[in-house]
Amino acid sequence: MRKPTRRSSLVKKGSGGRTTAVLLAKQELVLGHGGGVDAFDRLPDDLVLAVLAGVAACAAGPADLAAAALTCRRFRELAAHPAVLSRASAAAVSLRAGRWSEAAHQFLRRCAAAGSLHACYFLGMVRFYCLGSRATGAALLARAASGGHAAALYALAVLQFNGSGGGKADKDPRAGVALCARAAWLGHVPALRELGHCLQDGYGARRDAAAGRHLLLHAAARELVAISSARCRRGGRRAEDGDDAASRFMVEWWALSAAKKSAAATGEGDGGNDAAELRLCSQAPCGRRETRRHEFRRCSACGSASYCSRACQALDWKRAHRGQCGAAAARWLAAGDAY
Numbered sequence: 001m002r003k004p005t006r007r008s009s010l011v012k013k014g015s016g017g018r019t020t021a022v023l024l025a026k027q028e029l030v031l032g033h034g035g036g037v038d039a040f041d042r043l044p045d046d047l048v049l050a051v052l053a054g055v056a057a058c059a060a061g062p063a064d065l066a067a068a069a070l071t072c073r074r075f076r077e078l079a080a081h082p083a084v085l086s087r088a089s090a091a092a093v094s095l096r097a098g099r100w101s102e103a104a105h106q107f108l109r110r111c112a113a114a115g116s117l118h119a120c121y122f123l124g125m126v127r128f129y130c131l132g133s134r135a136t137g138a139a140l141l142a143r144a145a146s147g148g149h150a151a152a153l154y155a156l157a158v159l160q161f162n163g164s165g166g167g168k169a170d171k172d173p174r175a176g177v178a179l180c181a182r183a184a185w186l187g188h189v190p191a192l193r194e195l196g197h198c199l200q201d202g203y204g205a206r207r208d209a210a211a212g213r214h215l216l217l218h219a220a221a222r223e224l225v226a227i228s229s230a231r232c233r234r235g236g237r238r239a240e241d242g243d244d245a246a247s248r249f250m251v252e253w254w255a256l257s258a259a260k261k262s263a264a265a266t267g268e269g270d271g272g273n274d275a276a277e278l279r280l281c282s283q284a285p286c287g288r289r290e291t292r293r294h295e296f297r298r299c300s301a302c303g304s305a306s307y308c309s310r311a312c313q314a315l316d317w318k319r320a321h322r323g324q325c326g327a328a329a330a331r332w333l334a335a336g337d338a339y
């Protein structure tokens with residue numbers, strides 16, 4: 001009875017119920033055959049592929065698919081099949097920046113090539129913002145968006161509002177609003193919020209304060225529903241959380257690269273590259289960074305906070321900046337007789 005203990009420890013690693021069920025089923029089949037013949041070996045590839053595709057679609061994290069692939073060599077080969085990778089859930093491709101590696105990049109590339117819109121979106125964001133591969137990043141985002149991926153539509157909207165990856169003249173508020181409207185129609189809350197602010201401000205669309213306010217209320221209500229339903233599902237992350245996973249990745253990525261930079265700063269001053277001048281969106285959980293200097297909008301009161309979007313600015317004002325901005329202004333007034 002050595003096998004059962006080893007296998008059950010593997011089973012515990014998978015957090016997704018579906019993965020655990022598959023592994024348990026395999027364990028039972030193996031144990032049921034006293035001679036150690038793996039009954040799974042007799043299953044046709046098509047069936048195993050269908051099961052693994054189900055695991056990929058329900059995975060609660062990259063570890064679930066990895067756990068299934070670790071089961072045996074045949075599983076490992078079949079788990080890398082496009083029919084499985086194309087079904088990868090948002091959570092299955094939600095990697096952490098601390099675990100970024102060439103193998104991780106390759107995994108996302110294969111999922112994206114197999115047609116996973118979640119992978120196209122996640123890799124698109126990583127390429128565009130973190131790796132600086134603007135063209136391939138934007139192309140991946142466009143592929144996800146054209147497949148109806150709401151977060152990718154919203155991501156493209158933010159690129160249009162800022163002219164990201166290009167110059168100031170590349171800003172296209174109308175295109176941004178159109179993309180936001182599509183994402184909002186698909187139920188994407190940040191897009192709904194952004195659209196509300198655009199209508200209130202008359203940015204990229206005709207000003208309509210009442211409609212803007214209506215959309216903002218709608219966004220707030222949807223956000224409350226999302227928060228309460230996430231609380232009900234204790235432990236398990238929802239598939240939609242993959243939208244936030246790209247932001248989480250970027251936040252972690254910039255924190256890691258800042259730590260690396262400050263460790264390296266003891267050496268020679270590294271040539272004043274303008275990456276140091278590029279600002280992160282001050283709405284901390286957003287994770288977007290400017291692609292050129294002065295790309296993001298600044299807080300008009302203090303000038304020290306910068307935002308990728310109106311929605312990020314409004315959120316940060318509510319959550320943190322209201323207090324900080326006042327304090328900054330007071331400090332400024334106290335520090336100098338301004339004139």
Ligand SMILES: [Zn+2]
Pocket residue numbers: 299300301302303304305321324325
């Ligand atoms: Zn401010």
Ligand SMILES: [Zn+2]
Pocket residue numbers: 281282283286287288307308309312
């Ligand atoms: Zn932002």
